[in-house]
Amino acid sequence: MSEELGISVKKENLSEWYQEVVLKAELADYSPVKGCIVFRPSGYGIWEIIMREFDKILKEHGVQNAYFPLFIPETLLKREAEHFEGFVPEVAWVTMAGDEKLEERLAVRPTSETIMYSMFSKWLKSYKQLPMRINQWCNVVRWETKMTKPFLRGREFLWHEAHTVHETEKEAEEEVMWAINTYKKFVEEYLAIPVIAGYKTESEKFAGAVFTTTIESLMPDGRALQMGTAHMLGQNFSKPFDVKFLGRDEKWHYAWQTSWGISTRLLGAVILVHGDDKGAVIPPKIAPVQVVIIPITFKGKEKVVLEECRKVERELKERGVRVMLDDRPDYTPGWKFNDWELKGVPLRIELGPRDIEKGTAVIARRDTGEKVEVRRSELIEKVREELEAMQRRLFERAKAEMGRRTKRAEKLEKLRKEIERGNWVIAEYCGNEKCEEKIKEVCGAEPRVIPFGTRAKGRCVVCGKRAKYVVYWARAY
Amino acid sequence: MSEELGISVKKENLSEWYQEVVLKAELADYSPVKGCIVFRPSGYGIWEIIMREFDKILKEHGVQNAYFPLFIPETLLKREAEHFEGFVPEVAWVTMAGDEKLEERLAVRPTSETIMYSMFSKWLKSYKQLPMRINQWCNVVRWETKMTKPFLRGREFLWHEAHTVHETEKEAEEEVMWAINTYKKFVEEYLAIPVIAGYKTESEKFAGAVFTTTIESLMPDGRALQMGTAHMLGQNFSKPFDVKFLGRDEKWHYAWQTSWGISTRLLGAVILVHGDDKGAVIPPKIAPVQVVIIPITFKGKEKVVLEECRKVERELKERGVRVMLDDRPDYTPGWKFNDWELKGVPLRIELGPRDIEKGTAVIARRDTGEKVEVRRSELIEKVREELEAMQRRLFERAKAEMGRRTKRAEKLEKLRKEIERGNWVIAEYCGNEKCEEKIKEVCGAEPRVIPFGTRAKGRCVVCGKRAKYVVYWARAY
Numbered sequence: 001m002s003e004e005l006g007i008s009v010k011k012e013n014l015s016e017w018y019q020e021v022v023l024k025a026e027l028a029d030y031s032p033v034k035g036c037i038v039f040r041p042s043g044y045g046i047w048e049i050i051m052r053e054f055d056k057i058l059k060e061h062g063v064q065n066a067y068f069p070l071f072i073p074e075t076l077l078k079r080e081a082e083h084f085e086g087f088v089p090e091v092a093w094v095t096m097a098g099d100e101k102l103e104e105r106l107a108v109r110p111t112s113e114t115i116m117y118s119m120f121s122k123w124l125k126s127y128k129q130l131p132m133r134i135n136q137w138c139n140v141v142r143w144e145t146k147m148t149k150p151f152l153r154g155r156e157f158l159w160h161e162a163h164t165v166h167e168t169e170k171e172a173e174e175e176v177m178w179a180i181n182t183y184k185k186f187v188e189e190y191l192a193i194p195v196i197a198g199y200k201t202e203s204e205k206f207a208g209a210v211f212t213t214t215i216e217s218l219m220p221d222g223r224a225l226q227m228g229t230a231h232m233l234g235q236n237f238s239k240p241f242d243v244k245f246l247g248r249d250e251k252w253h254y255a256w257q258t259s260w261g262i263s264t265r266l267l268g269a270v271i272l273v274h275g276d277d278k279g280a281v282i283p284p285k286i287a288p289v290q291v292v293i294i295p296i297t298f299k300g301k302e303k304v305v306l307e308e309c310r311k312v313e314r315e316l317k318e319r320g321v322r323v324m325l326d327d328r329p330d331y332t333p334g335w336k337f338n339d340w341e342l343k344g345v346p347l348r349i350e351l352g353p354r355d356i357e358k359g360t361a362v363i364a365r366r367d368t369g370e371k372v373e374v375r376r377s378e379l380i381e382k383v384r385e386e387l388e389a390m391q392r393r394l395f396e397r398a399k400a401e402m403g404r405r406t407k408r409a410e411k412l413e414k415l416r417k418e419i420e421r422g423n424w425v426i427a428e429y430c431g432n433e434k435c436e437e438k439i440k441e442v443c444g445a446e447p448r449v450i451p452f453g454t455r456a457k458g459r460c461v462v463c464g465k466r467a468k469y470v471v472y473w474a475r476a477y
Numbered sequence: 478m479s480e481e482l483g484i485s486v487k488k489e490n491l492s493e494w495y496q497e498v499v500l501k502a503e504l505a506d507y508s509p510v511k512g513c514i515v516f517r518p519s520g521y522g523i524w525e526i527i528m529r530e531f532d533k534i535l536k537e538h539g540v541q542n543a544y545f546p547l548f549i550p551e552t553l554l555k556r557e558a559e560h561f562e563g564f565v566p567e568v569a570w571v572t573m574a575g576d577e578k579l580e581e582r583l584a585v586r587p588t589s590e591t592i593m594y595s596m597f598s599k600w601l602k603s604y605k606q607l608p609m610r611i612n613q614w615c616n617v618v619r620w621e622t623k624m625t626k627p628f629l630r631g632r633e634f635l636w637h638e639a640h641t642v643h644e645t646e647k648e649a650e651e652e653v654m655w656a657i658n659t660y661k662k663f664v665e666e667y668l669a670i671p672v673i674a675g676y677k678t679e680s681e682k683f684a685g686a687v688f689t690t691t692i693e694s695l696m697p698d699g700r701a702l703q704m705g706t707a708h709m710l711g712q713n714f715s716k717p718f719d720v721k722f723l724g725r726d727e728k729w730h731y732a733w734q735t736s737w738g739i740s741t742r743l744l745g746a747v748i749l750v751h752g753d754d755k756g757a758v759i760p761p762k763i764a765p766v767q768v769v770i771i772p773i774t775f776k777g778k779e780k781v782v783l784e785e786c787r788k789v790e791r792e793l794k795e796r797g798v799r800v801m802l803d804d805r806p807d808y809t810p811g812w813k814f815n816d817w818e819l820k821g822v823p824l825r826i827e828l829g830p831r832d833i834e835k836g837t838a839v840i841a842r843r844d845t846g847e848k849v850e851v852r853r854s855e856l857i858e859k860v861r862e863e864l865e866a867m868q869r870r871l872f873e874r875a876k877a878e879m880g881r882r883t884k885r886a887e888k889l890e891k892l893r894k895e896i897e898r899g900n901w902v903i904a905e906y907c908g909n910e911k912c913e914e915k916i917k918e919v920c921g922a923e924p925r926v927i928p929f930g931t932r933a934k935g936r937c938v939v940c941g942k943r944a945k946y947v948v949y950w951a952r953a954y
């Protein structure tokens with residue numbers, strides 16, 4: 001493998017390693033627009049699978065897809081004050097069209113609450129229409145001023161945003177819980193990444209929400225990554241946007257609302273959590289190519305080998321496996337091995353004249369690097385088993401790693417040390433923003449999540465007063 | 478049916494009728510941003526099916542999906558002069574982000590040739606990578622100054638844009654032909670709308686292309702609608718964007734390129750061509766709901782009727798039919814009939830206690846209004862047959878209509894009269910732009926398409942000189 005093609009940095013140098021993997025595995029590339037990336041086919045292909053699979057879950061739940069305008073007039077964005085203040089520093093503004101200056105400038109959507117709810121207000125008439133669940137898969141723009149990083153923080157990203165309207169507060173709260181728990185299940189099952197689900201603190205909640213729930217994951221450098229959020233909006237938007245309905249009591253009521261989303265940021269987590277010194281490792285369930293077949297050809301044997309490879313390809317396709325036969329004649333098998341390892345394809349099948357004679361084939365596992373010889377007659381079944389096993393293995397490994405790196409602290413000094421060692425730390429605190437500030441200052445850590453079902457029993461890690469919340473603290477992406 | 482719910486205008490008043498159908502069938506709605514619509518679930522659902530089905534065709538053809546930035550720096554957009562001039566009058570410009578004025582203004586993509594090819598230039602090294610076929614499904618913005626119309630002309634629309642790179646001119650030309658012929662087949666098969674495929678004249682080609690191919694359809698008011706285009710870009714972009722490769726001869730060559738797309742404009746054509754005085758008629762193959770089941774309930778019989786309806790629903794689902802059971806208790810069957818007719822659902826199944834006793838069910842066809850009684854035991858098979866028959870019927874009807882309204886003219890006066898009567902007219906012409914201008918002026922008609930495989934034999938309809946092209950003339954959307 002030439003130096004130029006492979007990954008030249010070890011994963012311990014996480015930031016450089018990450019950048020190399022993203023570029024060399026052709027997952028994304030930098031574009032001529034600063035802070036905006038190109039999602040290349042290998043990266044976008046993962047997002048396509050996430051969209052397809054999650055969209056099924058949405059539809060089962062009664063969510064309908066729609067599409068709302070990219071542009072939001074400034075007056076509309078301003079209608080909910082906290083929301084506007086939260087987003088305005090990052091808004092990209094369209095001020096001209098052709099040669100004309102626009103009368104009112106238009107925000108490129110950073111999120112779509114305001115434009116959507118101006119329509120909900122028009123559509124909603126009766127409780128009979130509730131619950132109403134509308135979703136869109138789209139691009140959003142947030143003009144980050146911090147350092148951008150492919151997938152993890154960019155000025156344009158792709159996401160889904162679901163917005164629901166309910167008759168009662170309780171139903172809306174239940175919807176939020178359904179959403180965040182569904183995200184947890186999806187991310188753990190498909191991305192093989194364990195998450196902690198819970199509430200955000202007041203200081204970290206969505207601009208305009210009553211409360212925000214989140215799923216958070218631990219990255220290899222000890223930082224936490226927010227993987228998805230679901231917001232209880234209460235009536236905070238329904239009042240300024242006049243989203244109301246004629247109730248069972250024949251009176252008008254303001255509706256209860258929620259909004260929730262996951263984004264292409266998830267791709268960054270997949271690379272960070274599962275990748276290794278050789279490159280990306282894509283979990284089988286979201287891998288656009290799950291199996292690559294590499295013919296090991298020798299002079300005079302090309303035809304028989306290729307025929308057998310094509311047969312295996314056909315059989316796997318029929319069984320619903322996403323398979324690719326790499327029959328490029330200009331590259332050696334060794335070169336191909338490295339190329340597909342770099343790209344993170346879960347399984348490689350090697351097939352040569354010897355294997356054909358013996359009635360066997362070799363399967364190589366991307367995550368462990370092991371090779372196993374299997375009987376040709378059992379190959380197809382074996383591939384399916386191997387894919388399932390790898391999916392489990394990746395999750396278990398990440399979970400064990402997270403377990404090892406979850407620490408507890410009752411003193412600020414311990415908290416600081418554990419953060420410094422690359423862990424995230426469970427510590428109780430009193431809920432006072434000053435104590436939160438102190439932790440940020442001393443440890444560089446933020447409150448990431450108050451896990452569901454926890455109750456503080458001790459003292460605040462900072463001030464020693466009675467604690468209110470159990471919180472995961474970590475540096476953040 | 479109350480006046481408010483149904484369509485209050487006849488289809489002969491096409492423009493008003495169209496607007497009512499779009500709004501009342503809840504396909505789209507006007508948004509707070511002038512010229513931008515909301516794609517409501519009933520409308521977006523059709524687009525989802527078009528995306529899903531056409532995406533399969535793209536993948537089969539070796540096209541890879543990706544995603545490129547929404548924003549294009551002005552210098553990049555300017556690099557191909559004709560292209561820039563063609564698009565700049567309609568560009569929406571981002572000039573501010575947060576409080577900061579941007580150093581260079583950014584175009585919101587009207588199309589993505591320039592941003593994509595700046596990347597292709599970076600990625601392409603060798604002929605071994607060719608052909609390269611990259612596609613994206615995305616939103617685009619063109620700041621129309623003409624009157625906008627939902628789906629047909631808007632400031633933001635959704636589309637796919639495929640961009641391919643080839644080793645030779647011939648291969649690129651073949652790709653263009655593959656694309657436009659595939660569009661023709663797809664639109665005729667799925668949308669049940671006949672099209673004429675051919676070349677655009679010089680005056681109507683894509684800004685920056687060597688030539689443009691198009692598929693055009695005739696709308697009920699005699700106007701032509703461009704349904705999709707495929708452009709031969711030659712080396713017009715590869716030169717300014719430096720898209721080149723090391724060839725088989727070990728020398729560098731500029732690549733040959735194509736680009737092609739279809740958009741949500743197609744939804745407008747579906748409504749215009751197939752709709753009737755009762756509302757929309759959605760062809761079965763693209764209908765998000767193909768069959769609606771309406772329980773005809775009588776007091777005391779609700780349970781047995783609903784159970785049978787659920788059974789039918791289950792059986793149809795298992796057979797892959799997109800079915801919905803309308804069991805809303807607050808509405809009468811008659812109200813539901815009208816509601817679903819308005820929305821254009823192809824088939825309605827009516828099931829009441831009488832039917833259950835007799836072992837029958839009633840199927841109502843949306844396009845003809847006919848009702849047929851079928852045996853319950855044959856219902857599922859019958860539904861599938863009916864859906865296929867309706868798909869064919871819609872296409873045949875539209876084709877016959879197009880045939881009746883395709884006229885020929887050898888004199889300008891005849892051309893003018895036929896256009897006025899709401900037809901499109903085949904007339905030969907010399908290719909001189911002055912003659913084209915004359916036809917526009919006298920008849921209000923534009924050259925829509927030079928059909929593939931035609932050869933002029935006569936005289937120019939304007940100047941009487943030897944004709945060069947056979948052209949379909951029509952007013953345009």
